[in-house]
Amino acid sequence: MELGGAVTIFLALCLSCLLVLIAWKRMNKAGKLPPGPTPIPFLGNLLQVRTDATFQSFMKLREKYGPLFTVYMGLWPVVVLCGHEAVKEALIDQTDEFNGHGKRTSIEQNFQGHGVALASGERWRILRRFSLTIFWDFRMGKRNTEECITVTPHPIFMTMASNINNFHCPGAPIDPTFLLSCSVSNIISSVVFGSCFDYEDKQFLNLLRLINESFIEMSTPWAQLYDMYSGIMPYLPGRHNRVYYLMEQLKDFIASRVKINEASFDSQNPRDFFDCFLIKMHQVPPLLPLPLRPASHLFFSNSDSPIHKEINQVIVPHRLPSVDNRVKMPYTDAIQRLVDIVPMGVPHNVIRDTQFRGYLLPEGTDVFPLLGSVLKDPKYFCYPEAFYPQHFPDELGRFKKNEAFVPFSSGKRICLGEAMARMELFLYFTSILQNFSPRSLVPPADIDVTPKLSGFGNIPLTMNSASWPLSATCGARRKR
Template sequence: MELGGAFTIFLALCLSCLLIIIAWKRINKGGKLPPGPTPIPFLGNLLQIRTDATFQSFMKLREKYGPVFTVYMGPRPVVILCGHEAVKEALVDKADDFSGRGELASIERNFQGYGVAMANGERWKILRRFSLTILRDFGMGKRSIEERIQEEAGFLLEELRKTKGAPTEPTFFLSRTVSNVISSVVFGRRFDYEDKTFLKLLQMINGSFIEMSTPWAQLYDMYSAIMQHLPGRHNRIYYLIEELKDFIASRVKINEESLDPQNPRDFIDCFLIKMHQDKNNPHTEFNLKNLVLTTLNLFFAGTETVSSTLRYGFLLLMKHPEAEGECPYELPTW
């Protein structure tokens, strides 16, 4: 009995050592990365980064390693860019070199490399070129879209005036307005602010954005090989995005049934027409999967990122009211 117990402990130690060696090899394999603190197997640099003060931890590492450095979030290497100059050099001056998308495990099982936002290489170039062309055709960057924005801003002001100056949570006020601008392009219509389907979509978008920032999602991104087999909150984002995909797929079906190739009504119609033109090309990127996911990318990004930027902008103006005087436009009084 004692011999059996000792043998079990010996096997467990051997297995642990093997796992540590594998993790260490994965951390140190290939690629030339910027300098950074030395990681330890499995945990990486997690012990050197305070979860309650991540920004301050990174700024402290910047003092030692400069504005560009590498940290390991578990076994996952992450290159950190600190400061305006470093970000500008990477994302503006050397935009082509940094155009690739790294894998984000928490949403990779939803997208699997499809859709303009999560694609890489030639697929990304093709979908990006097509998407930009269609968005411009429907007025993005032109006077016509400005008129749509002004019209939607009028609806927003009406809703805000209904609050009669009472303290208000602005998230869904701004989300509805911003989302209707991109909806008019990708779906060919705006939604009524009280439309239940529309409100549910916005709740799912907001919810999935929140879920991406939870510790559970961060754990999934760091240890996806293990976490993908476990139940828990880290799976919630998957189901939220799948529900959004189902909505987009239902809109695609509606458009297919009433498609007029001579009169495209929206982004979905234009993609369907291109799919029909390329139907005999087995290597085309214009397929149903890329249609659904690219439309979702545009709808999600056109809703969440812009409305969040506006929300933070208003918060900054509230904190620094003196900055309002420097605003080139007169701010409305609600």
């Protein structure tokens, strides 16, 4: 019995070594990857890269290997880019070579290369061009978008004020995550579905739950293990399969909305993104899937005293803020640098053999451009870890563009909804500070805002709560 167990272990180790050798030869036969920590059979660099703190692990490796290195995520080699200069060289200077979609097996099984975020090649070019055209020309002209974003939050602010006044702990902070999620999601709903939802609509609440839980699952160590060992993980039971079923439910919801549109579809009078997509499908049917895939991707895409002084000076009291005010409000506009929601960035892929910084990356090499390292690059921000709005104003007090300020990525795969997201962030943040005062019985230093999860995305504590749809409650999580 003992001999049989030893033989089994020996054979398993031999098989693991063989698989690593095959993967290494396949990736290096036509190229030369950057150096990195030595992988071990089957596990790759799991000893150096924690699945529950991947970004932080990469930043430690950067100290030893520099801004460009290779890690093995299981059997899967990945080239990691750190800092603004390395990311810019890849995504902007060599954008055509780095334009492919990187591997995310945990969600690719749902979409199979369709949708703006997951497509590549000609299909991706058609989908992106079409989506941008619809966003701008049909529903997303600057004025229409601004009016929608400006008007939508006010019922939310009234609810927040009511919660603050009704709680028996005045002065304690409240958590507006759910309320703001409702409001922001309704803006994209008006574009995709042609109408907004009531905030108590069960279908709408279920949609928010699916999006919220999917983003959480994609950021867990389980999802990363799924991507690392995609050859065997789909056949094993466990939490790693949960993201698949959540995505399928999301697709079912959007498919039901497509049917509603099809029942009253008029090609001469398109009402929303769906209608425009149905028209486009008849023009290039081989390349475009049903609109549920691009639509589901659209939903996944968004010092205190000087800011208040700036708001009071630029915006007349009781007047709604305008996007035109942004140029005169550099402090307020600077908040986006620390909104580090996706520090890992979206994985890219080189579409052909590519020379990069003295190395030869073979076609098919996956690349992680770490956006979090760009937004905190000490060469471009003197206080990279701090909220320091003085990074941005010029000598005349106007917002000065910093080339490392790329919260929505760079290059041709920059976030599709960047313009709308920037508009939302500015108008929502300004409106909140215009209507509420930052006074609390709990000192800000005692409130812990450390993400609950930090994988693909940074997940706040409240998003991970089972009672998230009712999370507008009084109280705060204090540091221990």
